[in-house]
Every structure is written in C-alpha cells, then in structure tokens.
Amino acid sequence: MSERNLPIKLVMQKSTDITKNDGQGRVKFFGEVTPELQTSIMQQFEDVLSYYEDVFNENALVPAVGKITVKPEAIAKSHKPNDLCRNCSIIGSEELNEIYIKVNKKSIEDTIALVQNPPSIRFRANMTAISSIKPIVSTEKVSKDVEHICNQGGFEEIKDRIKIKLFDFDDDFDNEQLITYVLKKLQTIGVAENHELIVYGDKIKFIKVAVNSYEDIIKIADINGVKSIDFFHGYSLPKTEHIDSTLKSILEEDYIESEISIGIIDGGISEENEYLKSHIIAREEYVSKIYQNSKHATFIASTIQYGNLLNKIDSASKIRFKFVDIVAIPNGDKDYGPVDSINEDELMEIIEDAMEKYSQETKIWNISLGIENKICSGAMSDLGIFLDYIQDKYGVQFFVSSGNLNQLPLREWPPQNTMGERDRIISPADSVRAVTVGSVALYDSADSFVKANEPSPFSRRGPGSNYIIKPDVVDYGGNLSRMLRIDGLGMKGMDPTGNIVEGNGTSYSTPRIVQKFSSIYDEMIEKDLLLAKAMLIHSARMNSRELLEQNQENIKYYGFGMPSCNAQDILQCSEDEVTLVFRQKIVNGSHLEMYDFPYPQSLIRNGKYYGEIGMTLAYAPVLDERYGREYCRTNIDVSFGVYKIDAAGNKEFKGCVPLERTWDEKFEQARVENGFKWSPIKSYYRKIAKGIQMGDGWKVRIDMTPRNEITVPSQEFVLIITIRDPQGNDIYSEVVNGLRERGYITSNLETRQQVRHRQ
Numbered sequence: 001m002s003e004r005n006l007p008i009k010l011v012m013q014k015s016t017d018i019t020k021n022d023g024q025g026r027v028k029f030f031g032e033v034t035p036e037l038q039t040s041i042m043q044q045f046e047d048v049l050s051y052y053e054d055v056f057n058e059n060a061l062v063p064a065v066g067k068i069t070v071k072p073e074a075i076a077k078s079h080k081p082n083d084l085c086r087n088c089s090i091i092g093s094e095e096l097n098e099i100y101i102k103v104n105k106k107s108i109e110d111t112i113a114l115v116q117n118p119p120s121i122r123f124r125a126n127m128t129a130i131s132s133i134k135p136i137v138s139t140e141k142v143s144k145d146v147e148h149i150c151n152q153g154g155f156e157e158i159k160d161r162i163k164i165k166l167f168d169f170d171d172d173f174d175n176e177q178l179i180t181y182v183l184k185k186l187q188t189i190g191v192a193e194n195h196e197l198i199v200y201g202d203k204i205k206f207i208k209v210a211v212n213s214y215e216d217i218i219k220i221a222d223i224n225g226v227k228s229i230d231f232f233h234g235y236s237l238p239k240t241e242h243i244d245s246t247l248k249s250i251l252e253e254d255y256i257e258s259e260i261s262i263g264i265i266d267g268g269i270s271e272e273n274e275y276l277k278s279h280i281i282a283r284e285e286y287v288s289k290i291y292q293n294s295k296h297a298t299f300i301a302s303t304i305q306y307g308n309l310l311n312k313i314d315s316a317s318k319i320r321f322k323f324v325d326i327v328a329i330p331n332g333d334k335d336y337g338p339v340d341s342i343n344e345d346e347l348m349e350i351i352e353d354a355m356e357k358y359s360q361e362t363k364i365w366n367i368s369l370g371i372e373n374k375i376c377s378g379a380m381s382d383l384g385i386f387l388d389y390i391q392d393k394y395g396v397q398f399f400v401s402s403g404n405l406n407q408l409p410l411r412e413w414p415p416q417n418t419m420g421e422r423d424r425i426i427s428p429a430d431s432v433r434a435v436t437v438g439s440v441a442l443y444d445s446a447d448s449f450v451k452a453n454e455p456s457p458f459s460r461r462g463p464g465s466n467y468i469i470k471p472d473v474v475d476y477g478g479n480l481s482r483m484l485r486i487d488g489l490g491m492k493g494m495d496p497t498g499n500i501v502e503g504n505g506t507s508y509s510t511p512r513i514v515q516k517f518s519s520i521y522d523e524m525i526e527k528d529l530l531l532a533k534a535m536l537i538h539s540a541r542m543n544s545r546e547l548l549e550q551n552q553e554n555i556k557y558y559g560f561g562m563p564s565c566n567a568q569d570i571l572q573c574s575e576d577e578v579t580l581v582f583r584q585k586i587v588n589g590s591h592l593e594m595y596d597f598p599y600p601q602s603l604i605r606n607g608k609y610y611g612e613i614g615m616t617l618a619y620a621p622v623l624d625e626r627y628g629r630e631y632c633r634t635n636i637d638v639s640f641g642v643y644k645i646d647a648a649g650n651k652e653f654k655g656c657v658p659l660e661r662t663w664d665e666k667f668e669q670a671r672v673e674n675g676f677k678w679s680p681i682k683s684y685y686r687k688i689a690k691g692i693q694m695g696d697g698w699k700v701r702i703d704m705t706p707r708n709e710i711t712v713p714s715q716e717f718v719l720i721i722t723i724r725d726p727q728g729n730d731i732y733s734e735v736v737n738g739l740r741e742r743g744y745i746t747s748n749l750e751t752r753q754q755v756r757h758r759q
Contacts, residue, residue, distance in 0.1 A: 007748035074129035081126035092626030234341035236332025266297035268327035270496030293331035302494035359394035368507035379628035381427035401506035410457035439477025477509030534618035598738020600731035608691030619717035642695035
C-alpha cells in the first residue's frame with residue numbers, strides 16, 4: 001500500500017441531486033372485510049370500554065389507553081391503522097407489532113360506529129391488519145426486575161425508590177388531567193405524601209414514591225394511565241481486580257499537549273498520580289471523601305493518556321488530553337473501605353449538572369458503568385433515553401461500555417450454545433446517540449478463555465434495544481485464564497499513586513476508543529462530532545472487513561470492529577484508494593441521486609467493474625421514547641450501484657454494495673431485526689472479485705423514510721465511501737478528477753497535520 005498522505009475529499013451537495021419521491025403505494029389488505037371481522041373488532045372495542053367504565057364515569061376528561069396488536073405482515077410503517085384510529089389517536093408503542101391508542105367513552109363509541117359502516121377503502125384495509133384490541137392491564141406494568149428482587153426478599157432495598165412512568169398523550173391538557181388523576185389515586189393508596197416528580201425536557205418524566213408493601217406496588221399498577229413500575233437502580237464502582245506489575249515507568253517520551261478536554265464521570269481521578277494530576281483542568285465532587293475510590297477512574301484516565309505505551313501497542317499518536325473529573329460514583333468494594341451507592345435519578349441529576357457547567361467546552365465524555373441486572377433486550381432503557389436527551393440538548397458525545405458479564409459461566413469463543421441472552425448488553429449501553437464499546441483480548445495463553453483479538457469472555461454483546469447494532473466498536477479490554485485469574489492477560493494501566501497495574505473489563509476498552517475518537521476530533525480543523533463518529537466507525541469497518549465474512553453473527557460481539565490506532569490512517573488516503581465524505585441533508589418527500597459517478601477507470605477491465613467498496617452511513621434520527629422498539633423515527637438508506645439506460649431513455653438501477661446484514665423475509669420485523677432498518681449507523685461492503693457487468697454508469701442514491709407519517713423537514717447525515725484497488729493503481733486521482741469534470745465541488749477534509757506540513 002502506498003503512503004497515506006492524501007486528503008479525504010468532502011463532496012458538496014448540488015441542487016440537481018434532489019429528486020421528489022413518487023406518490024404513495026396502493027392500499028394493502030391483509031384479508032377480507034367480513035361481517036364476522038366487523039363484529040369481532042366492535043366487540044373488542046366494547047370490551048375496552050367496559051374495562052375503563054369506572055374511570056370514564058369518575059372523570060370523563062381523563063383519557064385511558066388501549067393496545068392494538070397488528071398482524072406480522074402489517075408491521076411496516078405504511079400499514080399502521082391510522083384511519084381506523086382517526087378518533088382513538090396513536091400515542092406510542094412498545095413491541096413492533098403493538099400500537100398504543102388514546103381512548104375515552106366517546107372516541108370508542110365513534111370508532112365502533114365507523115367499524116359498522118366503514119367510511120373509506122383505507123379504513124377497511126386497516127381493519128384487516130388488526131390482530132387484537134385490548135386495554136392495558138395491571139400485570140403488564142410491573143417490571144420483571146421489581147418482581148424478581150421482591151421474590152428474592154429484596155423489597156426493603158427498593159421500597160423507597162419506586163419509579164412510576166405514565167403514558168404520554170402528546171397533549172398538555174390530557175397529560176395534566178392524567179397526572180392529577182394519578183396523584184389523587186396515589187394519595188388514596190397512601191404513598192403520595194413524599195412523592196417526587198422528576199422531569200427532564202418535554203418527554204422524560206417519572207414519579208418517585210416510597211411504598212410500604214409489595215401490595216402497594218400492585219395497587220399502583222391498577223391505576224389508569226400508569227405505564228410501568230420499576231425502581232431507580234443504584235450505582236457503585238465495579239470491583240475490578242488489579243494485580244501489581246513489575247514494569248517500570250515508560251512514560252519518558254515527548255507528547256503533544258492537546259487543547260481537547262475529556263469528561264470522565266466515574267469515581268474520581270487520583271490527585272496523587274503525578275502523571276495525570278496536571279491534566280485535570282476541572283473537578284466536581286458529588287461523593288463524600290470517605291466514600292471515594294479513585295482506582296477505577298485513574299485507570300481509565302491513564303488508558304486515555306498512556307494506554308498504547310503501557311500495553312506496547314504501536315501508535316503514532318503521542319497526544320495528551322485535558323480532563324474534566326466528575327466524581328459521581330461511590331466506592332463499592334468493601335475491601336477498599338466504606339461502601340455506598342447512588343440511585344439512577346441522582347446520577348441523572350449529576351450528569352445534567354455537569355453538562356450545564358462544562359459541555360460548552362468539553363464535548364467528549366467517558367461513562368463506564370452499567371446496571372448489572374438491566375439487560376437491554378426490549379424497548380429502550382430509561383438511562384439510555386436520558387443519555388440520548390443529554391447528548392442532543394448539550395451537543396456532546398458519550399462513550400459507554402457494553403458492560404461486564406460477572407456471573408459464571410463466562411463466554412468462550414465461539415460462544416457456547418447455552419449462553420442464551422445472559423450476555424446481552426446492559427443499560428445504558430443501548431443509548432442510540434452514544435458510542436458503545438465492547439472488549440476483545442489483547443493477550444492470550446494456553447489456558448486463557450479466548451485467544452487474542454477474540455471477544456473477551458466478560459464482554460457483553462448486542463444487539464441493543466430496537467435491534468440496533470451494539471456495541472458499535474470494540475477495543476482491547478483484557479482476558480482471563482480458566483482459573484479466573486488475570487495472570488498477565490489483562491490491560492495495563494495506573495493505580496492512584498502511579499504504579500503500573502493490570503485490570504480487565506469493558507471499562508478499560510471504552511477509554512481506548514475515547515482516545516481514538518479524541519485524536520480524530522483533535523485533528524479536524526472544523527470540529528464535527530457526527531463526522532468524527534462516522535470516521536471512527538468507518539475505520540473500524542474497513543479494518544475488520546473479514547469478521548462478518550466469516551460469520552454474520554460476529555457483528556453482535558464486535559459491532560463494526562476495531563478502529564485504527566493512528567488518526568492519520570483514518571483521516572487520509574493513499575493513491576490506491578479514495579475516501580469521499582458526503583456531509584449533506586435530505587429533505588422530507590425527496591431523495592438524493594448522484595448520477596454518472598466517476599468509477600475509477602483502473603478498476604474497469606474486460607467490460608466489468610472490479611475493486612473493493614466500503615460505505616458507512618451515520619445520522620442522528622428523530623427519537624421518541626413513547627414508541628418502544630420504534631424509538632428511532634427516521635430511517636436513511638443508501639444505494640451505490642450501476643444503472644443502465646434502455647431504448648426509451650428509462651434508467652434501470654441496481655444497488656451493488658450490500659448492507660452488512662441481509663434478510664430473506666419481506667416483513668418489517670425481519671428487516672428491522674436483521675437488516676439495519678431504522679439503525680442510525682449502517683455499514684455496506686463488497687469486494688468485487690468476479691466483476692460486475694458494465695452499465696451506463698454508477699449512481700449514489702439516498703432515501704429517507706419517516707415512521708408513520710410524521711413530518712421531518714430534513715435530516716442531516718454523513719456518508720463515507722471508500723473505493724480501494726487491491727492491485728495498487730492510482731485511483732485517487734481518477735475519482736477526484738472525475739468529480740471535478742462532472743461539476744461537483746469538492747474540498748479537502750482539513751486536518752492539523754496538513755496545516756503543519758504547509759507551514
């Protein structure tokens with residue numbers, strides 16, 4: 001491969017690339033509209049009305065909630081029963097086949113009348129999509145975590161921190177009526193006296209109460225409008241094992257001092273560590289001194305500053321960053337000293353307070369913690385939703401660990417069939433906006449659980465909530481012997497006094513990714529968090545392209561792979577490859593088409609196209625926590641392939657670079673679970689070894705789809721396309737010159753390295 005010293009090219013959007021979408025498709029029927037079907041639907045609405053009769057008689061202004069389940073083949077957004085729900089408006093969902101509707105006496109009666117005499121073809125089609133219509137019953141509301149801990153005799157531990165979520169009707173009047181109603185009912189039960197209303201933004205709302213018995217929880221679940229009952233989970237520092245190392249300090253090298261600051265929300269960086277203390281530019285203490293344990297955060301900070309050197313990993317990066325030290329998590333190790341914990345609501349308050357103070361200057365944040373018993377296998381976790389809200393509100397990027405599997409048996413590689421779901425990622429690793437990091441082994445031995453570069457035996461795997469690819473990326477976080485000892489298999493970092501020690505965990509792979517991201521961000525002349533995130537993941541995908549070819553299931557463990565250690569490898573090209581960045585936006589009701597893309601002439605031989613193509617698409621979709629597995633409300637897809645023009649002048653187009661995951665089933669659920677649909681990060685890859693038959697040219701097409709008719713004026717995205725010639729020809733110049741000849745305006749993705757070379 002030739003030297004990587006050529007700039008990545010930014011491609012500007014042209015107005016002629018914007019094309020309006022065709023009209024909506026035909027109305028879809030999923031069966032016949034028979035008198036029996038009409039009677040069944042009317043009866044189910046009557047049952048919902050009967051269930052809520054006492055609520056409506058008590059106060060006609062208080063809305064209630066029904067749940068419509070649709071047939072599997074009707075899950076797609078274009079088949080939502082919007083017309084059927086014209087009077088009972090859709091207010092959310094949980095599973096992909098579920099829809100929550102707002103109901104009152106009049107709206108149900110009006111809907112029954114319409115079912116009896118369907119007013120439109122679309123209404124009739126909606127009726128055929130329905131599987132069932134039911135009220136929300138109390139048994140659906142109490143979380144499995146609450147049930148489990150109470151069954152295990154742990155009621156006393158959670159009784160003072162019960163978390164109640166209400167349905168959100170997206171209407172101020174309805175919501176006000178409901179909360180007044182619920183608080184009155186809580187008062188009747190006797191648990192309202194010390195209630196606390198916790199609100200973040202317009203959507204995140206909880207009621208915190210203390211209860212006297214498990215029977216109180218059941219009574220709360222019986223209240224109309226209560227959506228779920230859980231408890232605010234507690235956090236303390238993990239009990240990670242550290243083993244003293246005989247290595248001597250190797251930090252006597254020249255470093256570039258960066259102006260980029262990184263926030264670490266953890267147990268506090270030791271002020272006794274001479275290698276780190278001068279880089280702490282701000283510190284906030286939310287934990288009393290007696291409960292502080294700086295081991296974990298110090299190891300994290302030392303990994304960011306010196307991790308490559310300490311672990312003898314080759315890297316051209318010799319950069320030291322500044323730290324904002326947020327001491328938020330108390331000690332949880334009895335062998336270290338007094339232990340304590342903080343609750344989820346307290347942690348949320350600390351995070352927002354830290355953002356208010358520091359987010360203007362500090363855009364990158366490391367938070368290596370998780371709720372051990374909060375596996376992310378359904379809808380979004382509350383803490384994951386909160387982190388998304390914080391990242392949007394304050395314009396910051398969080399990095400979170402996928403979580404550690406702390407119960408035996410640990411996972412081997414390949415995974416044993418008996419693992420089931422117990423190694424799934426934990427909250428808040430499901431945060432859509434955050435970069436979630438898993439762990440792979442750096443070292444191995446004859447009796448280690450896994451070999452080098454295989455997923456660490458403790459590293460949790462995806463997918464995340466909403467079937468989104470999590471972890472996003474992986475890095476080195478350690479390994480274990482089958483005797484459950486580190487024995488030189490862990491990662492090396494620093495203890496509070498500056499000694500070199502060893503530790504294991506996704507807590508230590510996460511700061512390695514933070515360091516790589518910060519190096520990319522630092523190199524950018526024009527700082528851009530979304531572009532830096534896309535570049536990081538694109539590097540991981542191009543470095544790890546063989547993983548998914550071996551087994552598509554590997555994406556659950558590796559995510560998109562491991563990014564390069566060197567920012568310059570990520571931010572520059574060589575002659576035998578070209579990387580283009582499309583930092584653009586797509587407008588609702590249209591798509592983007594870039595015809596006559598200049599495919600490299602060196603990759604066209606004997607009437608066929610050859611080469612290697614990797615693409616990464618990143619965007620920040622509209623989010624709505626009311627919709628469970630449909631939390632992400634916009635989808636963007638890209639196609640890159642060959643078009644042909646027939647005798648009539650029509651263009652026939654076929655995408656030639658597939659998504660990493662494909663699906664065989666046509667239904668929406670299969671596409672969501674297996675095909676990246678609605679995922680905010682998408683990866684496409686193809687190595688064209690046998691050639692693609694030549695057409696009249698190549699085209700890039702980008703489409704946006706909003707969920708269920710929501711209005712999204714525009715959606716920004718980053719698309720990165722890398723084309724590589726395995727034979728080493730200079731295709732960089734061919735593509736760049738071809739873009740210029742076709743009237744595209746391009747510019748260099750400017751980096752500090754380029755500026756230094758020009759000086």
